[in-house]
Amino acid sequence: MTLVGKTIKWYRTGKGLTQEQLAEGICSVTYISKLENGLVEFNEDILRKLSQRLDIKQSLILSRKNPSLEEDLKGWLEHIHIFHIPEMKKFYNKLTSSITDDLHVDHHTLYYLGLFGHYLLMDQLNEAEKIFKYITNRSMVFKACAPYSFYKFVGIYYRRKGLYNHAIEHLETAEEILGDEEDPELHLVMAQVYNRFNDILISNKHAQKAFKLFQDKLYYVRMIDCQVVLGVNYCLVGDYYSAENYFVKLKEVDGEHLLDKTRANIHHHIGYIRFHMQRYDEAQKYFKKALDFNISESDFLNARYLLSYIHVLKKDHYLAKKHINHGLMIAKNINHQRYIVKFKVLKMQLEKRDGELLDYLQHKVLPFFENSGEEVELKHYYYLYGQLLYQNKRYKKAAEYFMLARDHYMV
Numbered sequence: 441m442t443l444v445g446k447t448i449k450w451y452r453t454g455k456g457l458t459q460e461q462l463a464e465g466i467c468s469v470t471y472i473s474k475l476e477n478g479l480v481e482f483n484e485d486i487l488r489k490l491s492q493r494l495d496i497k498q499s500l501i502l503s504r505k506n507p508s509l510e511e512d513l514k515g516w517l518e519h520i521h522i523f524h525i526p527e528m529k530k531f532y533n534k535l536t537s538s539i540t541d542d543l544h545v546d547h548h549t550l551y552y553l554g555l556f557g558h559y560l561l562m563d564q565l566n567e568a569e570k571i572f573k574y575i576t577n578r579s580m581v582f583k584a585c586a587p588y589s590f591y592k593f594v595g596i597y598y599r600r601k602g603l604y605n606h607a608i609e610h611l612e613t614a615e616e617i618l619g620d621e622e623d624p625e626l627h628l629v630m631a632q633v634y635n636r637f638n639d640i641l642i643s644n645k646h647a648q649k650a651f652k653l654f655q656d657k658l659y660y661v662r663m664i665d666c667q668v669v670l671g672v673n674y675c676l677v678g679d680y681y682s683a684e685n686y687f688v689k690l691k692e693v694d695g696e697h698l699l700d701k702t703r704a705n706i707h708h709h710i711g712y713i714r715f716h717m718q719r720y721d722e723a724q725k726y727f728k729k730a731l732d733f734n735i736s737e738s739d740f741l742n743a744r745y746l747l748s749y750i751h752v753l754k755k756d757h758y759l760a761k762k763h764i765n766h767g768l769m770i771a772k773n774i775n776h777q778r779y780i781v782k783f784k785v786l787k788m789q790l791e792k793r794d795g796e797l798l799d800y801l802q803h804k805v806l807p808f809f810e811n812s813g814e815e816v817e818l819k820h821y822y823y824l825y826g827q828l829l830y831q832n833k834r835y836k837k838a839a840e841y842f843m844l845a846r847d848h849y850m851v
Contacts, residue, residue, distance in 0.1 A: 442478070443545045444487070444501045446584045449476040451494040466490060499542035506547065509538065513550040517589060520557035523625055523662060532558055549585040557593045563736035565600060565774040572597050588617045596629055600739075602778030604636045605813040624653035624662065631669045638815050640673045647673075661699055664690060668705055675713060676816070684713045704733035708743045720750045737770050741779040744770070748783070752790055760790050778812065781805050785824070794828055801825045819845045 452462050459472045466489045474480035484502060491498045516531035532554075539551060552575055559568035575582045575590070582590045595610035611630050618626065627650035634643035651666035667690055674683035687710045691703075698706075711726030727743040727750075737744070744767040751760035764787045771779035781804055788797040801821060809818040826841030 443581055445476045445478045446581045447545045450580050451496055500545045503542050503544045505544045516554045553589050560596050565738055588614055599633050604633050607633050624650040635673055637813050643673055680713050680717055700733040701735050704730040704735045715746055724750050738774045748786055781808055798828045
């Protein structure tokens, strides 16, 4: 199915034109309706006139499709979906040297979906954000092109940005589109999102399903990534002893089966466990080790955040400020609102700007985490807000927030 009709509809609605207004003097309204729904043969003369009226670049809907290029684009997408980075890079290098400005819309759309997925896997979040804005603005066309890729990649993007409610909405739609087929990468990312909701049973179900599928393919690297999620879930139920044993064993896995990113993740979570056991010196050592790996720091902002938190607890203002500013700079650079608010709160606490912090929690932080779906984080900030209210002798209001935070919470 070609995307010419959907492209015309997108441009028409973007200009606020009715089908009648677009058709006037060119063709019948019936033809426009059938064209937009892919129910009519194309008339090049009509398409040319429509493109002129809508200011569409003519090559987008009139150029010839290249079967060889289409095959390469689909191959690229396939390797992105299965997390096969070496082959993905080969296709990327081949395609970027052959892509031109006069692509047919079918190829143009596949290319940008592939580019979006490619940037996500390569941790190039700033580039991914630019593509995200482009494809979501034209979601009508991109959903028609490859709905599964669209919903899966957008879901992964939202997870990376800490917008978990949006992430799971898109990932569950992808799962529905997939039907009876199985994609272990989809199960893995859903497991990662559900543990942010503290839905441990659902997270474990997806992680175990992904593990079995990766095991069938002998894909050891991703099997270990599934085990990392299961280890995190031990932390979330407060079983630090089991979690620590789990991650220490993973740390000893043969190096060829671990990416640097996975090793960093394991060290980070051992640090996370030691942090919650209040063994801060040990935690600090593991967080520093995690950040020493060849990784994108944007994926390890939590290690930087917890390092900052430890220095705040130790009243080491110099190092606390250094790590907070570094983390805030990274978060702002990739527009990661979750960590922008977390680092800003920590900075205000360090600088004892209680009045400003009270206002920031009320108007920015609490609404953000109420919308993100992260119950554990939300309880932490309810408790902090309650403390500040109590210090300001607003006891009744403080009690309300202490009640909201009464369950166990973590940083």
